[in-house]
Amino acid sequence: xxxxxxxxxxxxxxxxxxxxxxxxxxxxxxxxxxxxxxxxxxxxxxxxxxxxxxxxxxxxxxxxxxxxxxxxxxxxxxxxxxxxxxxxxxxxxxxxxxxxxxxxxxxxxxxxxxxxxxxxxxxxxxxxxxxxxxxxxxxxxxxxxxxxxxxxxxxxxxxxxxxxxxxxxxxxxxxxxxxxxxxxxxxxxxxxxxxxxxxxxxxxxxxxxxxxxxxxxxxxxxxxxxxxxxxxxxxxxxxxxxxxxxxxxxxxxxxxxxxxxxxxxxxxxxx
Numbered sequence: 001x002x003x004x005x006x007x008x009x010x011x012x013x014x015x016x017x018x019x020x021x022x023x024x025x026x027x028x029x030x031x032x033x034x035x036x037x038x039x040x041x042x043x044x045x046x047x048x049x050x051x052x053x054x055x056x057x058x059x060x061x062x063x064x065x066x067x068x069x070x071x072x073x074x075x076x077x078x079x080x081x082x083x084x085x086x087x088x089x090x091x092x093x094x095x096x097x098x099x100x101x102x103x104x105x106x107x108x109x110x111x112x113x114x115x116x117x118x119x120x121x122x123x124x125x126x127x128x129x130x131x132x133x134x135x136x137x138x139x140x141x142x143x144x145x146x147x148x149x150x151x152x153x154x155x156x157x158x159x160x161x162x163x164x165x166x167x168x169x170x171x172x173x174x175x176x177x178x179x180x181x182x183x184x185x186x187x188x189x190x191x192x193x194x195x196x197x198x199x200x201x202x203x204x205x206x207x208x209x210x211x212x213x214x215x216x217x218x219x220x221x222x223x224x225x226x227x228x229x230x231x232x233x234x235x236x237x238x239x240x241x242x243x244x245x246x247x248x249x250x251x252x253x254x255x256x257x258x259x260x261x262x263x264x265x266x267x268x269x270x271x
Contacts, residue, residue, distance in 0.1 A: 001171050002046040002069050006030070006054065009062040010040050019263055021057065023237055026210055028053040033121070043068070087128050091154065096182070106132075106157050109182040110148050111175070123234040126259040126266035127151055127208050130232050136160045139203040144221065145213070149176030149189060151206045156185040160204070165189040166196055194220035203229045208266070211236040215247055222251045225271045230256075234266035241265050 006025075010018050018040055022033055029048035034041045046067065054065075084094040084101045091106040101107070131151060136158035143152030146165030156163045165176050165187060173191045180187040190196065194217035205221050207214060214233050225231055231253060236244060238260055244267060245255050253269040260266070 002067055003043045004046050004049040005066045005068045006042045006044070007064050007066070008040045008042065008058065009038065010035070011038055013061075019237070021061070024057045025054075027212070028057060085125070087125055088132050090132050091128060093128075093150065106154060108150060108153055108157070110150055110179055111182065122261035122264035123208050123266060124150065126261055126264065127206055127232060127234050128154060129259055130266060130268060131155055131158060131206075134230070136204065140201070140226075142166065142197070142200065142202045142205045142221075142224070143187075144194070144197075144205060144207040145209040146176050146189065147172050147208075149179045149187060151208065152176075152187050153180060153183050153185050155204065155206075156187055157183070163187040164200065164202075166192050168193050193217070197221070197224045200224045201226050205229070205231045207231070208234040211240045211244065214244060218247055219251055222248075222253060222271065227271055229271050231269045231271070232266060233269070234264070236265055238263050238265050241267060
């Protein structure tokens with residue numbers, strides 16, 4: 001599977017506008033982002049990429065595009081982006097090519113390939129913080145839109161009784177399965193969407209996706225969440241929380257709290 005890399009010059013653009021651009025790119029299918037002092041690099045599956053939509057979002061911004069093959073994608077991550085990350089001084093996320101890492105309670109091996117979820121993005125790191133904070137012991141867990149499988153893997157390390165990861169992307173299913181083996185955890189990963197959930201019941205659900213999918217599929221999540229169970233949702237901005245909360249409460253959920261980093265939110269609800 002190939003991706004399109006779009007490199008956007010952010011010189012002279014205020015941070016809040018970079019956030020707006022990132023948000024709008026997410027709305028047209030971009031699912032991975034990296035920033036430095038001069039550029040925002042965004043990635044989208046080549047099959048999803050639409051040049052007309054991109055021009056509408058970026059308008060007069062200077063940018064360039066590049067096709068990233070599966071092999072080159074991995075090389076790009078290894079050389080430039082994926083560095084070990086420590087969260088809450090309890091969890092380190094690293095890849096197999098990292099050797100000098102801190103000694104912490106949870107050591108997660110992730111080879112990201114083309115899948116989202118390394119802990120670097122604010123949504124993933126906030127969801128990891130929730131998992132570290134809350135008790136997963138003997139809980140049945142769903143990692144919806146699992147990407148690399150990182151959230152489910154950590155839940156299993158925290159003694160969840162069972163974990164299922166679900167993703168619509170065959171590549172993510174393959175990658176998440178490989179990562180469960182790297183970490184020697186028992187986690188089932190299946191190809192599917194929210195329609196795949198009807199036969200299951202969970203104590204805990206993680207859904208780190210995006211605002212529109214969360215709103216569209218939330219009723220399915222609630223339908224397979226046990227009474228007293230927790231739904232953690234992320235992948236949206238602070239200004240979207242009211243919309244997410246309104247939908248959740250209309251489905252019988254109670255808002256508990258949120259974690260936010262750089263305007264990205266991870267919210268917890270209880271049924």
